[in-house]
Amino acid sequence: MLSTTERTRLRRGKHKGRTDRSELYALLDEGLVCHLGVVVGGSPMVVPTAYGRVDDTLYLHGSTGARSLRTDGEVCVTVTLLDGLVLARSAFHHSANHRSAMVYGRPRVVEDEEERMSALRAITDQVVPGRWEEVRAPTAKEMAATRVLALSLAEASVKVRTGPPGDDDEDHELPVWAGVLPVRQVFGEPEPDPGLAPGIGVPASVRGCRSPR
Amino acid sequence: MLSTTERTRLRRGKHKGRTDRSELYALLDEGLVCHLGVVVGGSPMVVPTAYGRVDDTLYLHGSTGARSLRTDGEVCVTVTLLDGLVLARSAFHHSANHRSAMVYGRPRVVEDEEERMSALRAITDQVVPGRWEEVRAPTAKEMAATRVLALSLAEASVKVRTGPPGDDDEDHELPVWAGVLPVRQVFGEPEPDPGLAPGIGVPASVRGCRSPR
Incomplete structure (x- = not known):
């Protein structure tokens, strides 16, 4: 179950809320990109980025120089899957069928090399499952240039809209x-x-990519 | 031209930056959803929402009760178009071909009824061009329940990645x-x-929807 906090309590559209943790996992596992929100100098900054999930942890990564990953404060990570445009008879009731997750928390900089490597595997396999096993693993130099953040999924909300328009x-x-x-x-x-060498075919991971999503 | 500020200056991946204002417009006009970042109680909050553009102004709308629209501070609006997964030989060089725009600023609550109506038209037509003319316009009661924000496109950055992987x-x-x-x-x-009455066919606006995008 997803527990409710001041930040995750839905004020409006409460019927769209989902409280089953498995729905959060399914939604996160289906997405390709999240939007990471941080506060820099008092202003919000929203950056599209890759992510991966391992159990109850969301992992983010990037250059050690990235401003969006240097925050030591709260973040909000939002994953949105757009399923349909809801076209009502009135302008007012136009909407979008979608599934979205918002995760709040203060991320931890991952220092343990084993966890850092598992996180990068999760992020790579999020996009193309099985890809990690096919490619060259990161070198020590590449690892040193990479920051990995872990965000607990403890404080999260899920919102889902489905079905036809809600005209008056x-x-x-x-x-x-x-x-x-x-x-x-x-x-x-x-x-x-x-520059691909001749004779190297499209691998199973890429052929098997989930489509349509 | 897009002018550079402390917030929009690209620190990394500078070659991905675009400074032509027409690229910003084209990208915004192609998107269906933006991610609106605000600061609530010191924490970031990132909400997917519809938007529309009129010249150099981005419009957002929502319920007057929405926390994300009640901010009187800075916001960041990000629109991301994902074009491809970049699968390199090394895990490290995996990336995504994408076009993204980030717009920073302090939005203005639109009070003028004529501008409010034009904004809602822009937001409706953003999703399905021409839809506004086909549907029932908002009533005074619906307008009273709607907040409209205007965000100048003065401070914006555009980032584009195209092409094959950049393996070593x-x-x-x-x-x-x-x-x-x-x-x-x-x-x-x-x-x-x-509940659609018989004999009402799919209108030109919906048939003409840009696809693929």
């Missing part, structure tokens, strides 16, 4: 088309690197 | 497939509202 009763008589236009993310054909 | 020279000999797995957002078949 009196608007149902309007001669206006209403419904949902589904949206999904799909993968195209893999484009080999121009 | 010595890694090119590794027997590892490398390349780009394209990602795009597509629309499915429109799903009519269950």
